[in-house]
Amino acid sequence: MSPAIGMHDRPPPAAGRAGRPALHVAIIMDGNGRWAKQRGLPRAFGHRAGVAALRRTVEGAPGLGIERLTVFGFSTENWRRPQPEISELMGLLRAYFESDLARLERDGVRVRIVGRRTGLDADILDIVERAEARTRKNDRFHLRVAFNYGGRADIVDAARKFALAVERGVARAKDLDEAMFEAGLSTAPGSAPDLIIRTSGEQRVSNFLLWECAYAELIFQDVYWPDYGPEHLKAAIADFRSRERRFGGVAADDVLAAG
Numbered sequence: 299m300s301p302a303i304g305m306h307d308r309p310p311p312a313a314g315r316a317g318r319p320a321l322h323v324a325i326i327m328d329g330n331g332r333w334a335k336q337r338g339l340p341r342a343f344g345h346r347a348g349v350a351a352l353r354r355t356v357e358g359a360p361g362l363g364i365e366r367l368t369v370f371g372f373s374t375e376n377w378r379r380p381q382p383e384i385s386e387l388m389g390l391l392r393a394y395f396e397s398d399l400a401r402l403e404r405d406g407v408r409v410r411i412v413g414r415r416t417g418l419d420a421d422i423l424d425i426v427e428r429a430e431a432r433t434r435k436n437d438r439f440h441l442r443v444a445f446n447y448g449g450r451a452d453i454v455d456a457a458r459k460f461a462l463a464v465e466r467g468v469a470r471a472k473d474l475d476e477a478m479f480e481a482g483l484s485t486a487p488g489s490a491p492d493l494i495i496r497t498s499g500e501q502r503v504s505n506f507l508l509w510e511c512a513y514a515e516l517i518f519q520d521v522y523w524p525d526y527g528p529e530h531l532k533a534a535i536a537d538f539r540s541r542e543r544r545f546g547g548v549a550a551d552d553v554l555a556a557g
């Protein structure tokens with residue numbers, strides 16, 4: 299193994315269909331507002347249609363060899379939006395779990411919310427914790443909703459956790475390595491996505507999975523999130539599968555040529 303590559307940066311063990319490794323896909327679900335504007339509708343309608351797209355995506359993902367899906371539901375920066383829109387997004391998270399939790403539980407989906415829990419209303423926290431507890435034993439598919447999540451904030455929180463451990467005398471600064479640091483992120487374990495998709499045509503990372511994206515492939519799709527469906531996900535996976543991932547090493551052919 300190259301010394302530059304940590305365990306967490308390597309592809310997941312083969313577990314998917316047709317002998318292919320099961321994938322972790324992360325999605326920046328962008329374009330809800332523009333989708334609504336295009337139709338002369340309030341932005342809330344775009345977010346509501348976005349929930350339906352999320353449902354379709356969760357249903358379609360396992361059939362495409364995806365085992366983990368992390369979606370960006372609400373960022374630490376989204377608190378800057380107008381209060382009615384914030385309330386709408388909180389309400390949609392609540393409604394999604396109220397309506398879909400039983401099915402997710404039955405379908406073997408393990409749900410986790412990643413991000414900061416401080417600042418969320420008690421009723422949202424309650425729903426989130428209930429969803430996590432009820433699906434804790436599931437392992438067929440992992441759905442992670444990044445909510446009140448920011449990549450930088452998560453790195454700062456992990457750094458603070460480690461600093462506190464040093465302060466308490468239960469960790470030593472000289473022992474810190476990438477794996478130990480990563481364990482402090484809210485996305486751990488299994489943090490690193492193989493592929494990050496952003497919809498709506500925008501080509502930015504927008505503070506999503508900053509640590510975890512180190513070796514992720516990036517795919518930008520020119521479709522507003524509310525229109526997203528399994529056919530778009532299938533196209534993204536086909537694109538991903540056509541790429542060669544080298545993780546800082548060299549192509550397999552070049553290894554042979556060098557030998």
Ligand code: FPP
Pocket residue numbers: 327328329330331332333345346348349352370371372376387390391394443498523
């Ligand atoms: C970005 O579109 C989308 C969001 C900030 C929220 C994503 C939320 C959903 C898809 C609703 C479902 C969420 C959960 C967690 C159940 P935008 O509003 O920035 O769109 P715009 O760039 O076109 O204005």
